[in-house]
Amino acid sequence: MLTVTQLARKYDISRTTVLYYERVGLLCPRNRSENGYRWYGEEEIKRLEAIIAYRSFGVPISNIASLLDREDDLSQERILRDQFTLLEKEIQKLRQQQKAIVMLLEQPDLLEQQMVNKERWVEIMQAAGFSEEDMKNWHQQFEKMEPDAHQEFLESLKIDQDEIADIRAWSKQ
Secondary structure (H helix, E strand, O other), X not given: OEOHHHHHHHOOOOHHHHHHHHHOOOOOOOEEOOXXXXXXXXXXXHHHHHHHHHHHOOOOHHHHHHXXXXXXXXXXXXXXXXXXXHXXXXXXXXXXXXXXXXXXXXXXXXXXXXXXXXXXXXXXXXXXXXXXXXXXXXXXXXXXXXXXXXXXXXXXXXXXXXXXXXXXXHHOO
């Protein structure tokens, strides 16, 4: 039997995560001692291992209970297929982003010599298969990861400061 802290250490997750899994009904302790300690047995430990595995696949918390409780094989298959489809879409978006970067790397002087303006950049992104939503996501990720470089990039496209401020504001949301 393990306590919350021991369980968290064993699986290299936070105590808060274990308690969250309890709060959402995924993992309940086998029993509680008089001093309030939660104790987890082998069955709960195996359940936590399954939760951790499903989370590593990116399965949302809201779908894990039905996978663990195996209401039926069809729902389990549907959830896993849906997750597979979501991952495939994300991979496609990342590949589109890679294409856009490769296009720029093949012509590095475009940005260095400020030969690319906003309109040309939008054309490049669209040619790489980006939708309007994909482009917004690209800006959000850029802003999140490299806010100063995002600012410099927008300035290199000769966008006026008010529009840059607008783009960066909605990118932070």
